[in-house]
Amino acid sequence: MAATDEIAVAARARRFLAAHARLxxxxxLPWLVAVAAFFVFPDRLTFGSQVLVxxxxxxxxxxxxxxxxxxxxxxAAFFGIGAYTVGLLAARLDWTEPLxxxxxxxxxxxxxxxxxxxxxxxxxxxxxxxxxxxxTFILQEFGNVFDRVTGGYDGLxxxxxxxxxxxxxxDLFGRTAYLYALAVLFVCFCLARAIVVSPFxxxxxxxxxxxxxMHSIGAPVHGRLLVAYTVSAALAxxxxxxxxxxxxxxxxSVFDFENSAGVLxxxxxxxxxxxxxxxxxxxVYMVLQDSLAKFSPAFWQAGVGLLLxxxxxxxxxxxxxxxxxxxxxLRGGGP
Amino acid sequence: xxxxxxxxxxxxxxxxxxETVVIENVDxxxxxxxxxxxxxxxxxxxxxxxxxxMGHTTLHAGRILLDGIDIARWSVHRRVRHGLGFVPQERExxxxxxxxxNLAVAARPGHWTLASVFDLFPRLAERQAxxxxxxxxxxxxxxxxxxxxxxxxxVLLMDEPSEGLAPVIVEELVRAVRRLAATQGLTMILxxxxxxxxxxxxPRTIVMDRGRIVHDGESAVLRDDPATLExxxxxxxx
Numbered sequence: 262m263a264a265t266d267e268i269a270v271a272a273r274a275r276r277f278l279a280a281h282a283r284l285x286x287x288x289x290l291p292w293l294v295a296v297a298a299f300f301v302f303p304d305r306l307t308f309g310s311q312v313l314v315x316x317x318x319x320x321x322x323x324x325x326x327x328x329x330x331x332x333x334x335x336x337a338a339f340f341g342i343g344a345y346t347v348g349l350l351a352a353r354l355d356w357t358e359p360l361x362x363x364x365x366x367x368x369x370x371x372x373x374x375x376x377x378x379x380x381x382x383x384x385x386x387x388x389x390x391x392x393x394x395x396x397t398f399i400l401q402e403f404g405n406v407f408d409r410v411t412g413g414y415d416g417l418x419x420x421x422x423x424x425x426x427x428x429x430x431x432d433l434f435g436r437t438a439y440l441y442a443l444a445v446l447f448v449c450f451c452l453a454r455a456i457v458v459s460p461f462x463x464x465x466x467x468x469x470x471x472x473x474x475m476h477s478i479g480a481p482v483h484g485r486l487l488v489a490y491t492v493s494a495a496l497a498x499x500x501x502x503x504x505x506x507x508x509x510x511x512x513x514s515v516f517d518f519e520n521s522a523g524v525l526x527x528x529x530x531x532x533x534x535x536x537x538x539x540x541x542x543x544x545v546y547m548v549l550q551d552s553l554a555k556f557s558p559a560f561w562q563a564g565v566g567l568l569l570x571x572x573x574x575x576x577x578x579x580x581x582x583x584x585x586x587x588x589x590x591l592r593g594g595g596p
Numbered sequence: 597x598x599x600x601x602x603x604x605x606x607x608x609x610x611x612x613x614x615e616t617v618v619i620e621n622v623d624x625x626x627x628x629x630x631x632x633x634x635x636x637x638x639x640x641x642x643x644x645x646x647x648x649x650m651g652h653t654t655l656h657a658g659r660i661l662l663d664g665i666d667i668a669r670w671s672v673h674r675r676v677r678h679g680l681g682f683v684p685q686e687r688e689x690x691x692x693x694x695x696x697x698n699l700a701v702a703a704r705p706g707h708w709t710l711a712s713v714f715d716l717f718p719r720l721a722e723r724q725a726x727x728x729x730x731x732x733x734x735x736x737x738x739x740x741x742x743x744x745x746x747x748x749x750x751v752l753l754m755d756e757p758s759e760g761l762a763p764v765i766v767e768e769l770v771r772a773v774r775r776l777a778a779t780q781g782l783t784m785i786l787x788x789x790x791x792x793x794x795x796x797x798x799p800r801t802i803v804m805d806r807g808r809i810v811h812d813g814e815s816a817v818l819r820d821d822p823a824t825l826e827x828x829x830x831x832x833x834x
Contacts, residue, residue, distance in 0.1 A: 464701045467690045474688045477650060478702040479676030479747055 291540045295443055299436075307435035310507045312547045313442040314500055317449055319527045319539035321496035326525075327534030328457055329489045330469030332386065335393030337520035338377075338400050339370040339494040341513075343501025346370070348417040348511035349410065357423040363445065363502050370498020371491050378490040382483060394518065401516035416512030420505065431509070438507040445503055449496055454536060456492065465489055466534070526565065530572055532579025541580050602664065603628040603783040604649075604751050609658030611648040617656055618644040619807040628750070631777045631784045633794035633815065635829055636804035642787040643685065645804070646753045649785075650682050651675055663750065677704075681749025685756045687740040691729035695720055698728055698739055699746050706748025707779070713742035716772055734765030741772065751783040752776070758790055766793070773797055791829055795819045803828040 298309055318340055325331040343366035350356035350365060381392050404411040411417070424430040429437045456462045467475045468482055475482050505511045514520070523546070531542020549568065553561035576583045604626045612618035619641040626632055634642045647653045649660060651672040660668040667675050676682070690698050699710050714721035717738040723731060731739060737757060744752060757773070758766045770793070776782055777798075788794035795801055795815040803811035803818075811818070811828050818825055 460700055460703075463693060463697045466693055467701050470690045470692065471688055473652075473672075474684070474690070475701075476672040477676060477682050477684070478743060479673050479704065480701070481673055 288537070291537055292447065295446075299439060299443075303434065303436075306439040307507075308547070308551060310435055310438040310442040311504075312543055313439070313446050314503045314507060315524065315527060315547060316540045316543035317442075317446045317503065318497055318500035318524050319531065319543050320446075320449065320453055320536065321493045321500060322524050322528050323533060323536060323539045324453060324456070324465075324493040324496070325490055326528065327538070328462060328469065329465040329486055331382065331486060331490060332390050333393040334390050334518070334521050334525070335395075335397040336493075336497055336524060337516050337518070338393075338397040339374055339497035340501035340504070340520060340524075341397075341400060341404075341515040342370045342373050343367070343498030344505040344511045344515045345404070345411065345417075345501075346498065347422075347502040347505045348420055351420045351422060351505075352412075352417045353410070357421060358427075359422050359425050359441070359506050362422070362506070363499050366498040366502035367495040368498075370501065371495030373498075374494020375487065375491040378487045378494075382486045382490060394521070397516050397518070397521060401513050404513045404516065411513070414513050416510060416514075418510045418512075420509045420511070422506055422509070431507075435507070442503050442507055445499065449499060450536070450540075453496070457536060461485065461488070469534075526569055528579075529569065530579055532581035535579070535581045538579050538581045545580065601628050602626070603630070603662070604785075605659075605661040606649075607659045607661070609648060609660060610656040611644065611653045611658075612656065613644075614654055617807070618653070619648060619804075622658070622807075622809055624802070624809065624812075626751070626783050626785070628781050628783055630800065631798040632786070633798035633801040634785065634787045634804060635789075635791050635794045635801060637829070638789075640804045641807040642804055643755055644807075646682070646755050646785065646787055649675075649751075649753060650680060676747060676749070679750035681744035681747050681752040683737075683740045683744045683752070683754040683757060685759060687733075687736045689728035689731065689736050689739055689743075692727060694727055695724045695731070695739055698743055702743045703746040704748050708745040708748050710746060713745055716745075716775060717742060717768075719768075734761050734768070737761060737765070737769065738772070741769075745776075750781065751785070754784065754786045756787055756789060758788065758793055770797065791825065 295313070299306065302309065318336070321339070322333070322336050325333060346366040346369045347362040350362055356362065356365075377396055381389060381396070384392060405413055422431065425437060425441045429441070431437050457465075464475065464480055464485055467480070468485060472482055501515060504515065527542035527546040528539055529542070530545055531538030531540065546565065549565060550561060553564040572579060578585070602625055604624070606622050606624040609622040610617055610620045622645065634645065636642050644653060648655065651670060655668055658668070659666050662675070662678055662680065665678070667678060670678070690701070693701070696710065699713060703710065714724070719735060720738050720742060723735060728736070728739070741754070741757065757769055761769070773784070773786070774797070777784060784798070786794065786797055788797070795818060799815055801811075801813065801815040801818055802809050805828070811824075
């Protein structure tokens with residue numbers, strides 16, 4: 262009887278939240294832009310697929326940082342695990358089918374997330390930052406020590422993967438890679454969106470805002486954080502696998518601190534806790550990085566740093582926060 | 597007349613923060629459906645007593661029985677799932693969630709649903725799509741009570757529900773609390789600075805002083821005895 266009641270309440274809560282989480286027309290915009298970019302920039306699709314990969318990586322970080330409030334500087338660990346999963350499967354076991362590779366990457370990264378999360382999520386703040394960062398360094402060194410398997414700092418170059426769905430082979434212009442990355446990003450966005458509008462997702466926001474209060478309304482806080490961390494790690498693993506699929510190589514640089522920090526900057530630029538902030542943040546960061554690197558190969562990071570300073574000083578909610586504020590002003594709702 | 601079971605029992609409870617003991621040797625028993633007010637001067641341990649029931653303090657001695665089960669060493673969320681509900685003094689509404697979402701994240705099966713909370717507080721029904729940080733103090737208090745209710749507790753703890761609210765809002769809250777008291781089986785403990793309100797809301801009142809219960813009796817008797825009230829509480833029916 263109690264179990265039936267639980268199911269009924271959960272179903273009612275889901276129906277209610279689903280009704281209040283209907284798709285807004287503006288949500289189509291990033292996808293329209295992404296499809297338009299395929300036709301408008303046909304000679305920049307390889308770069309475009311990298312933007313989409315980083316958008317997925319930033320999305321995975323948004324689940325834990327933007328929604329659950331878990332501070333981490335080690336998300337590159339899961340990205341790297343995903344990349345090395347498909348890389349090693351292809352290089353050592355000749356398992357080159359991309360979609361099953363993505364599933365394997367999600368499983369391995371998710372497992373690593375669950376395993377590390379059991380310990381790491383008992384900590385908060387600076388301690389958690391240092392622990393997550395250290396975990397990534399350890400993984401990177403682990404990959405270096407076992408260079409016979411991982412290829413060490415030379416990585417796994419020249420990987421070859423089967424055509425996507427057995428039909429779409431990777432081409433020199435990056436068309437397949439772009440559309441493949443876009444399709445995977447879309448599926449992962451739908452999954453992430455379903456999570457954040459669910460009662461579970463709302464409770465993550467509650468945990469971010471007031472952990473003690475969530476304990477006091479009967480929520481198993483650690484368990485929920487662990488689930489969010491695991492899902493986020495799995496998505497980061499998928500991003501890493503996509504990175505390997507679209508670049509056809511993997512090196513230990515995927516575990517670099519710059520990778521963890523870069524995705525954090527993208528998310529801050531786009532706006533945390535908004536899902537689509539990951540998308541726009543990745544686009545702005547990658548395009549800016551690409552443009553500035555052409556302009557000044559040695560000092561492009563100064564430009565990105567300047568933009569970050571401006572963002573945290575004048576637009577703490579990121580690009581989407583600015584857009585939302587402008588929308589409120591236009592509707593006459595004040596600042 | 598059927599005898600009501602014991603909903604909550606504290607036996608020799610001493611607790612505080614770390615090594616500091618704030619409440620000492622507290623014994624208290626409430627039957628299912630009882631409403632109890634706790635009054636006392638500032639800093640005598642009223643809020644600490646509620647915090648101890650919720651598991652937010654360090655328990656130094658004693659047992660806390662909820663429906664006959666000792667919950668003294670349980671985690672906070674396990675106590676809540678076993679039937680404790682808490683309305684904190686600071687309300688602590690989730691500011692970026694809507695009114696409905698604030699309720700939905702706490703909902704569990706039972707008599708109290710979102711609809712019945714909106715029936716109790718029609719003002720919340722009007723503001724259900726509004727964010728927590730857009731609510732007035734009174735609306736936040738109603739939401740805090742509603743959020744505790746949708747967890748369908750057997751024992752509801754309320755810490756200073758009238759604090760900082762306009763008289764008209766306090767009247768609305770009083771009406772709601774009276775309706776709750778009439779709800780079959782719901783046991784309530786109210787900590788209240790406003791002695792007149794506390795005595796009016798509950799048939800039974802305990803007075804605390806320096807971490808101990810110094811008076812436990814019918815509210816009506818205390819209300820009609822200003823001298824005792826003055827002696828115990830420092831003010832005659834403030």
